[in-house]
Amino acid sequence: MAVLNELEKIWYFMKRDIVSFSTYKTNIFVLLLTAVFGALSFAFVGQSSINQSVTNAYGTNYTTYLIIGLAFNTYLGQALTLVQKTINPWALEEVLVSPTGLATFIIGSSIWGFIWSTAVVAIYLLLGVYAFGIILTVNIAGTLIVLALGIGTFIGFSMIGSGILILTKQGDPITALITIATSLFGNVLFPPSVLPPLLQIIAYVTPPYYFFTCIRHVLLGWTIQMILPDLLILTLMCAIIVPVGYVVYSVCLKMARKNGTLSWF
Amino acid sequence: MQTENAIETINLIKKFKSTVPNGNGFLRRKTITVNAVDGINLTVKKGELFGLLGPNGAGKTTLVKMLCTLLPPDGGTALINGFDIVKQQMQVKRSLGTLFSVGERGFFWRLNGYRNLEFFAAIYNVPRQKRNERILEVLKLVGLENNTYMTFQKYSGGMKRKLALARTLLPDPPIIMLDEPTTGLDAISSRTIRDFVQTTVRETGKTVLYTTHYIEEAAQICTKIGILKQGKIVAYDSPEALKAKIKKDEQIELVVEGIEQTQIERMRMLPGVIEVTEKNDQPLMAGQRGIHIELQSVDQLPLIFDFLFEQKIKLVNFKREEPTLEDAFIELTRKT
Numbered sequence: 101m102a103v104l105n106e107l108e109k110i111w112y113f114m115k116r117d118i119v120s121f122s123t124y125k126t127n128i129f130v131l132l133l134t135a136v137f138g139a140l141s142f143a144f145v146g147q148s149s150i151n152q153s154v155t156n157a158y159g160t161n162y163t164t165y166l167i168i169g170l171a172f173n174t175y176l177g178q179a180l181t182l183v184q185k186t187i188n189p190w191a192l193e194e195v196l197v198s199p200t201g202l203a204t205f206i207i208g209s210s211i212w213g214f215i216w217s218t219a220v221v222a223i224y225l226l227l228g229v230y231a232f233g234i235i236l237t238v239n240i241a242g243t244l245i246v247l248a249l250g251i252g253t254f255i256g257f258s259m260i261g262s263g264i265l266i267l268t269k270q271g272d273p274i275t276a277l278i279t280i281a282t283s284l285f286g287n288v289l290f291p292p293s294v295l296p297p298l299l300q301i302i303a304y305v306t307p308p309y310y311f312f313t314c315i316r317h318v319l320l321g322w323t324i325q326m327i328l329p330d331l332l333i334l335t336l337m338c339a340i341i342v343p344v345g346y347v348v349y350s351v352c353l354k355m356a357r358k359n360g361t362l363s364w365f
Numbered sequence: 366m367q368t369e370n371a372i373e374t375i376n377l378i379k380k381f382k383s384t385v386p387n388g389n390g391f392l393r394r395k396t397i398t399v400n401a402v403d404g405i406n407l408t409v410k411k412g413e414l415f416g417l418l419g420p421n422g423a424g425k426t427t428l429v430k431m432l433c434t435l436l437p438p439d440g441g442t443a444l445i446n447g448f449d450i451v452k453q454q455m456q457v458k459r460s461l462g463t464l465f466s467v468g469e470r471g472f473f474w475r476l477n478g479y480r481n482l483e484f485f486a487a488i489y490n491v492p493r494q495k496r497n498e499r500i501l502e503v504l505k506l507v508g509l510e511n512n513t514y515m516t517f518q519k520y521s522g523g524m525k526r527k528l529a530l531a532r533t534l535l536p537d538p539p540i541i542m543l544d545e546p547t548t549g550l551d552a553i554s555s556r557t558i559r560d561f562v563q564t565t566v567r568e569t570g571k572t573v574l575y576t577t578h579y580i581e582e583a584a585q586i587c588t589k590i591g592i593l594k595q596g597k598i599v600a601y602d603s604p605e606a607l608k609a610k611i612k613k614d615e616q617i618e619l620v621v622e623g624i625e626q627t628q629i630e631r632m633r634m635l636p637g638v639i640e641v642t643e644k645n646d647q648p649l650m651a652g653q654r655g656i657h658i659e660l661q662s663v664d665q666l667p668l669i670f671d672f673l674f675e676q677k678i679k680l681v682n683f684k685r686e687e688p689t690l691e692d693a694f695i696e697l698t699r700k701t
Contacts, residue, residue, distance in 0.1 A: 193435060193465070193470065193471070194465075194470060194471030194485075195471070195488060196434075196435060197433045197434065197435055197458060197461070197463050198458060198485070198488045198489050199455055199458040199459050199488075199489065199490055200488040200489075354437075357435060357436055357437060358436070358437050359381070359382070360379075360381055360401075360427065360430070360436055362435070
């Protein structure tokens with residue numbers, strides 16, 4: 101009887117979680133989508149044509165390609181989620197009643213994350229150079245420009261996602277879509293040229309593709325002029341996404357304040 | 366901006382939409398609109414300790430959140446220190462310190478009390494050169510000077526609330542709003558906070574808007590009280606004036622010696638007497654009896670004394686029951 105009682109309790113724990121989980125419908129959709137596309141992205145890694153594609157595009161080997169991809173993916177991952185980390189509802193209310201602007205709040209809340217990510221990227225690259233023998237010829241100015249544009253673009257996406265999250269409370273489709281797009285089409289684990297032609301088209305309209313193409317080139321010594329077409333597309337994307345992100349975040353915040361749901365979970 | 370009113374609301378309205386079940390079935394729901402704040406006109410003068418009293422769900426927290434610019438109004442507006450909560454939000458924020466009902470919100474649990482306040486001092490524009498002095502000052506004011514460098518997660522519930530109060534005072538705002546600051550605290554911590562609020566108003570002249578559902582707390586410290594019910598102010602006055610508004614039957618309690626049951630029966634027949642009951646809830650000497658008498662008005666009181674004198678009944682003790690703020694609160698929130 102005692103065992104049955106304990107089993108019943110376990111059932112009620114699970115029931116509590118299922119009922120609670122089922123109330124976040126957007127989150128369920130996002131989780132399922134991420135799982136499916138996450139698995140798909142790894143299916144392309146094993147293709148034998150990757151090495152040749154990498155050499156053709158960057159004049160380097162797959163190890164160098166992969167280490168740079170993984171290192172800067174950490175950076176973009178940080179940028180993509182940083183605004184979300186600032187929207188702990190209670191902390192948000194406390195800051196919103198203070199005489200501090202929204203932009204200061206977002207920037208201030210994200211600085212440390214970037215410093216930490218920079219350290220992680222440095223570790224990746226140092227290990228790559230000293231443990232795996234990759235050769236980097238860094239174009240510093242180019243790297244800083246590409247980084248600024250990439251981080252800006254991803255912060256823009258982060259603001260859109262976080263704005264939606266303020267309303268849905270759990271699960272934002274934008275962050276999930278960008279994560280999927282980055283892993284599948286973003287030029288992180290494999291070049292889009294190994295994808296079927298239709299999927300390649302999707303890759304060429306997503307910002308991660310242009311960011312990873314540019315960052316690899318500047319780390320391998322290419323000049324700004326040499327990457328100009330890709331850099332211009334990335335700049336255009338950044339110029340559109342950042343203001344859109346700020347507006348979406350502000351509007352969603354305003355809606356949550358109006359509805360009185362800002363401090364809801 | 367010079368104004369004699371610290372807080373002034375002008376027909377302030379806040380509506381919330383909510384979905385509720387509509388008949389049977391999981392998916393059958395309808396949307397209803399709830400008037401959380403329903404056309405409130407309220408004035409709090411500078412230096413006043415104003416209590417906003419109301420049952421749970423009356424709209425106290427919604428009103429506080431509107432006044433501190435967190436919730437935009439659906440109608441009307443309010444002036445804080447003369448600044449409009451819709452059009453002059455930054456000036457409103459500089460004039461206000463707000464303590465929300467959940468005291469520990471927004472704090473960083475792995476930082477100590479000092480570091481937490483240091484962060485809030487920066488975002489509340491406390492000048493850098495005065496920051497250290499001000500932090501130590503407010504920590505001392507709320508009695509946390511010995512726990513300055515203890516991490517927030519080790520603070521007790523009362524200490525967390527005190528730190529939240531210290532955060533509210535940090536920028537030295539002229540107006541302070543305290544939303545149920547003693548809810549969930551033990552008697553000693555509650556009293557410390559009440560005493561502190563009274564002292565602050567007396568010594569610094571700050572205006573305090575104090576929301577609570579503890580009636581005696583409001584009666585004890587507030588100079589003016591507004592009673593809120595379903596988003597409306599149903600009464601607004603000093604605690605004494607609110608008590609006086611209660612049309613309550615005159616209640617008296619006597620302790621008498623040598624009274625017989627027949628005499629109690631005769632007392633019931635006296636003009637203006639509504640009810641006479643025996644009341645033995647206190648220790649009495651042999652031969653003494655406690656009597657509770659309900660009269661239509663105080664004018665009938667001499668008749669009672671005359672009766673006792675005529676019947677040679679010895680009056681040992683006499684007490685007239687005053688209506689309490691709780692009586693006022695119950696009657697006012699029931700009536701309207």
